[in-house]
Amino acid sequence: MRATMIHGPGDIRLETRPDPQIRHDTDAIVQVVRSCVCGSDLWPYRGVRGTDEPRPIGHEFIGTVVERGAAVTALRDGDFVIAPFTFSDGDCAACRRGLTTSCARGGVWGTPCAEGGFHDGGQGDYVRVPLAGATLARLPQQPEVGMYRDLLALSDVMGTGHHAALSAKVGPGDTVVVVGDGAVGQCAVAAAARLGAERIVMMSRRNDRQTLARRMGATDVVSERGADGIAAALEVLGGPADAALECVGTEESFDQCLGVLRPGGRLGYVGVPATSPTLPLDRLFGQNISVAGGMAPVRPYIDELLPDVLTGKLFPGLVFDRAVPLTEVDRAYSMMDQRKSIKTMLTH
């Protein structure tokens, strides 16, 4: 099969890999219909995170079940499924609490595999899915092609934005500031709107992203950054915010969030902290700022969000502003790297 491999910074190749085989009776094989490039895929692409050896990449995909192990009773061949960006057993202590990203037996696509080699990545023709019955979210019927982009967004970015909003306890009437105008930040806007926030300020300097944020539900946009951005957000809201959603993962973005929060304000964070940022406790202490978030347990969120997608209430697929064939996956990376695309979908 064809599979996208990362060899090092800037070095993305579509290569031929052996077709995946069922290894455990809890595995299933999924034929990928759509996948995409994530902001976090850009960390190794930019060399911010190292790549020790060539490995499969991509952790967001939707597709069709084509083969199953004997123990996979929850799925049938031909089922249309959404894969969350981690696999999980659904049964350990963490999963029972809904924290599937901390599953005792779980893992991430494209990482080393206990049996040797690597788990398949999502940006390829097929994926062997471990613990498939618990991992894959099955659609009640075959979706229309026009809905693929919205379903694909449930694989990571929409659930991750939702996690930011939930972690910050966004609720009806709240004022919310979103830091990060990438796909996750855009989805955080949609999540805050869905949870009833009254005012949602997106911090963004780029026209296309400002426009998208308004489509996702932002009531206001602030284009300044740093201290000016904080001042502008406070002015727009007439005071500090109830919640701030951190969707970047840098110390600067956390600083923006802390700057706009009221006493007792809630910071929800989902930006991957690739550069080891720290939080200054003395800034939190006096104002009783709370901080929650992390790697989003997307699997249960698919169940929560899918009905809104299927009934046309939520359109997270709006984050995809480009689509290219899998054969041009290297171009998808470079477009996102150069910010020519917010998020690029790959057609298989």
Added chain:
Amino acid sequence: MRATMIHGPGDIRLETRPDPQIRHDTDAIVQVVRSCVCGSDLWPYRGVRGTDEPRPIGHEFIGTVVERGAAVTALRDGDFVIAPFTFSDGDCAACRRGLTTSCARGGVWGTPCAEGGFHDGGQGDYVRVPLAGATLARLPQQPEVGMYRDLLALSDVMGTGHHAALSAKVGPGDTVVVVGDGAVGQCAVAAAARLGAERIVMMSRRNDRQTLARRMGATDVVSERGADGIAAALEVLGGPADAALECVGTEESFDQCLGVLRPGGRLGYVGVPATSPTLPLDRLFGQNISVAGGMAPVRPYIDELLPDVLTGKLFPGLVFDRAVPLTEVDRAYSMMDQRKSIKTMLTH
């Protein structure tokens, strides 16, 4: 009147200051019956925090209303009152949310005063209490002397321990680790027990503090520190904890807390971060650790906790292992500084 002043590191003096006068019609004058020395009073005493000029010190006291401004209608002369460690108007946006420590018009005893000079400290004969009607918690009747210590603990440490437990969302059946065996940590144990925690581990190396922790409700004690302490706590609990309560304020104590928490665990922190500790976001991210707490809004907590004290269900006054007359206030500081006392009460 007599009032305790700090002049610099190790330099505590009981001096004569003018008797306080009503300055605003929302003021009241309280004659102090009992006060005490706080762990945070030791920061300037040890020189960890500077003392630019001599100032009154002490922020925990109980006593009797002896004079009132015309607007103080909620109190009468002779009322027995508990003063929280900050004053607050009870009416601003923060106070209405219960966050009295972020009151728009509030402040702290012994700090510079808008009218010039300093607010009175609690370790003296009298205190002018601003915004007295909202600040002071009035007892329904005169308490017995034997109850003074429990009431005095509501001024700060019990409410602060309660804030740690509430911030960490401690509830029935939870496993909890408390880091910090001072008065606040001991009260955090009592708060966790009161909220229904099933297992409460106190991290403490000292016999007297271990004994006190068990009286406050700890089910287990771990005397190791650092990595050994983390390993011992995990062994005692048979796994990581649901919640950790940080009651010190150093990077080491936060590290202990992070080390014992399960994925999705909750860190409640109330230790004053005097040394500007930071939190490593990449340690929080993967495990979805949430962090909440800060300067405890003690005023509403007095209303919440007082009934349990008055009905003999809660004995936070157990933290006072020494009592000395106000004339020996310098000895009270040195006993606490040298850890000869967990918390010392001053009799007036």
